[in-house]
Amino acid sequence: MANTVDKYFDLVDQNQQKFIETLREVVEIPSVSSDASKRGEVVRMGEWLQARWEQLGAQCKRIDPGKQILEGEELDLPPVILGQYGNDANKKTVLVYGHYDVQPALLEDGWATDPFTLVEMDDGRLVGRGSTDDKGPILGWLLCAETHKQAGLDFPVNLKFCFEGMEESGSEGLDAIIVDQADKWFKGTDVVCISDNYWLGKNKPCLTHGLRGVSYFHLQVEGPGADLHSGVFGGTVHEPMVDLVHLLSKLVDTNGRIQIPGIYDQVMPVTDEEELTYENLEFSHTALATDLKHDVIIHAEERDTLKHRWRYPTLSIHGVEGAFYSPGDKTVIPAKVKGKFSLRTVPNMEPKRVAELVTAFLEKEFAKLGSKNRMRVIETHGGRWWYSSPNHPNFVAGARATELVYGVKPDLTREGGSIPVTLTFEENLNVNVLLLPMGAADDGAHSINEKIDRRNYIQGIKLLGAYLHEVAVTDMTA
Ligand SMILES: NCC(=O)N[C@@H](Cc1c[nH]cn1)C(=O)O
Numbered sequence: 004m005a006n007t008v009d010k011y012f013d014l015v016d017q018n019q020q021k022f023i024e025t026l027r028e029v030v031e032i033p034s035v036s037s038d039a040s041k042r043g044e045v046v047r048m049g050e051w052l053q054a055r056w057e058q059l060g061a062q063c064k065r066i067d068p069g070k071q072i073l074e075g076e077e078l079d080l081p082p083v084i085l086g087q088y089g090n091d092a093n094k095k096t097v098l099v100y101g102h103y104d105v106q107p108a109l110l111e112d113g114w115a116t117d118p119f120t121l122v123e124m125d126d127g128r129l130v131g132r133g134s135t136d137d138k139g140p141i142l143g144w145l146l147c148a149e150t151h152k153q154a155g156l157d158f159p160v161n162l163k164f165c166f167e168g169m170e171e172s173g174s175e176g177l178d179a180i181i182v183d184q185a186d187k188w189f190k191g192t193d194v195v196c197i198s199d200n201y202w203l204g205k206n207k208p209c210l211t212h213g214l215r216g217v218s219y220f221h222l223q224v225e226g227p228g229a230d231l232h233s234g235v236f237g238g239t240v241h242e243p244m245v246d247l248v249h250l251l252s253k254l255v256d257t258n259g260r261i262q263i264p265g266i267y268d269q270v271m272p273v274t275d276e277e278e279l280t281y282e283n284l285e286f287s288h289t290a291l292a293t294d295l296k297h298d299v300i301i302h303a304e305e306r307d308t309l310k311h312r313w314r315y316p317t318l319s320i321h322g323v324e325g326a327f328y329s330p331g332d333k334t335v336i337p338a339k340v341k342g343k344f345s346l347r348t349v350p351n352m353e354p355k356r357v358a359e360l361v362t363a364f365l366e367k368e369f370a371k372l373g374s375k376n377r378m379r380v381i382e383t384h385g386g387r388w389w390y391s392s393p394n395h396p397n398f399v400a401g402a403r404a405t406e407l408v409y410g411v412k413p414d415l416t417r418e419g420g421s422i423p424v425t426l427t428f429e430e431n432l433n434v435n436v437l438l439l440p441m442g443a444a445d446d447g448a449h450s451i452n453e454k455i456d457r458r459n460y461i462q463g464i465k466l467l468g469a470y471l472h473e474v475a476v477t478d479m480t481a
């Protein structure tokens with residue numbers, strides 16, 4: 004094994020520039036799943052992946068999950084690309100999951116360069132939307148397999164894959180496909196690996212064994228039939244935006260404490276054993292404040308910041324649809340506005356209970372306003388949290404691979420973000436899931452100037468390959 008892995012590492016080093024060009028090619032496809040006008044691009048990205056894997060000899064199956072209504076338009080959901088690369092009864096089977104859709108990005112959001120053009124900076128940052136979330140990592144699996152084939156190296160496992168184009172928009176349609184395919188396409192899977200999160204800091208790699216869930220809400224307030232002139236109607240009609248601002252202000256206080264009664268009742272208490280997991284991690288407020296460009300950290304202790312990222316629920320307000328947001332001073336009263344917020348959920352919160360509590364609270368608060376407007380709370384998607392033990396041999400394989408590539412033992416972390424289908428894979432395939440991140444804490448996923456460092460991209464391609472080699476020689480039943 005050592006010989007093959009060393010050869011593989013050498014080849015990855017030799018092909019660095021080619022791998023960056025491949026990343027450039029996919030960053031140029033603006034596969035934004037939340038934007039109806041970009042749906043064709045999302046599909047194009049899925050087709051690109053399928054074609055490239057088929058060229059390599061993988062057997063692929065495209066599943067079209069159905070329709071969705073987005074911005075009032077009925078749209079085809081982007082395809083889920085299932086694949087099988089290798090089918091040797093003497094090898095283990097690893098299922099990898101990733102997503103080929105990305106978050107929206109506009110130059111005017113504050114990007115220094117065009118978000119859909121990959122730019123390599125002097126300091127090694129590869130800047131572009133999707134570079135770290137999640138196009139770099141999904142390319143990692145592909146480039147690993149291509150490199151093995153081109154060099155005639157034995158591929159150590161049978162690889163199954165599942166790539167979706169709706170992760171950034173709630174993974175619509177995917178749960179049903181996983182349930183349906185558990186005994187079909189996914190049959191024979193020994194372990195699952197997902198590379199779609201980040202290190203805790205900038206230097207030390209980690210393995211991740213927990214994710215928060217996400218429950219996303221639209222709070223709609225509707226009043227007159229059309230926008231109004233504020234000089235004529237201000238002070239004489241109930242304004243939807245005023246109601247909305249009042250309601251949004253009730254959800255969470257300025258120190259991040261959620262104000263919805265009952266929301267903390269289902270949260271698992273911290274145990275002494277858990278307290279130990281916050282020790283000796285590569286995480287500091289000084290580094291975090293630098294990444295944030297301004298120290299806006301609420302908590303005094305690092306462990307409290309981590310607890311609020313990993314194991315307590317949080318509520319964030321994301322935006323208002325229908326409100327005036329352009330430059331200039333338009334004197335309008337918007338007729339209908341939609342406030343958008345989400346709660347990150349943790350063990351043992353149930354999405355259904357969360358939705359009930361949120362709705363009951365907002366209805367009560369709205370009634371207090373005495374407004375003649377109409378209010379509706381809509382839960383647009385609810386993804387579940389995931390928590391797993393890091394003692395499984397799958398994690399041992401991940402740790403060995405990390406040591407081989409980076410020369411250090413990885414930290415064990417949980418993640419504040421959500422990958423809703425993680426639990427669906429675990430429950431329906433009855434196998435262990437490992438999260439093996441490629442990118443670093445300061446990559447700026449979902450933000451402006453998203454990047455992956457050249458180092459993390461290239462070493463990450465090695466890491467994914469090394470992990471597959473380690474799985475091949477690790478007893479997964481232990
Ligand atoms: N890299 C994982 C990720 O970014 N996940 C998203 C998932 C999501 C759910 N609803 C909208 N996006 C996240 O925000 O955590």
Ligand SMILES: [Zn+2]
Pocket residue numbers: 102136137170199
């Ligand atoms: Zn992602």
Ligand SMILES: [Zn+2]
Pocket residue numbers: 106136171448449
């Ligand atoms: Zn994301």
